[in-house]
């Protein structure tokens with residue numbers, strides 16, 4: 001199936017070719033809070049090859065992560081909504097800002113990371129795996145694939 005997304009102003013639109021709604025996680029780290037101007041970020045994992053831009057042209061912003069990797073952010077040059085990012089440390093995988101997807105209400109997070117920075121008024125269902133900082137990669141992937 002095809003799901004679509006886009007930025008706040010509508011200048012950039014994209015579509016994802018997926019077999020099911022993609023797995024989503026939330027990050028509560030301080031960088032995510034600051035960068036989103038909100039309480040946490042919500043990201044969908046998807047193979048980069050399954051993303052097609054259908055309107056506009058995202059601009060690139062390269063951010064050096066704490067581990068020294070170059071995270072390449074795609075954003076709308078007009079309204080500056082961040083849309084998705086890739087990172088050579090995990091080639092071929094894109095992190096799509098889940099709130100930019102038209103069907104974002106159908107996505108439920110399967111994991112939470114950096115909960116030690118989580119806003120005190122938030123609470124997470126005990127059934128959803130969470131980690132105080134970054135999750136061990138194998139555990140994290142297992143949680144996301146579980147559905």
Ligand SMILES: [Zn+2]
Nearest residue numbers: 007009076079
């Ligand atoms: Zn825009």
Ligand SMILES: [Zn+2]
Nearest residue numbers: 027028029032
């Ligand atoms: Zn984060």
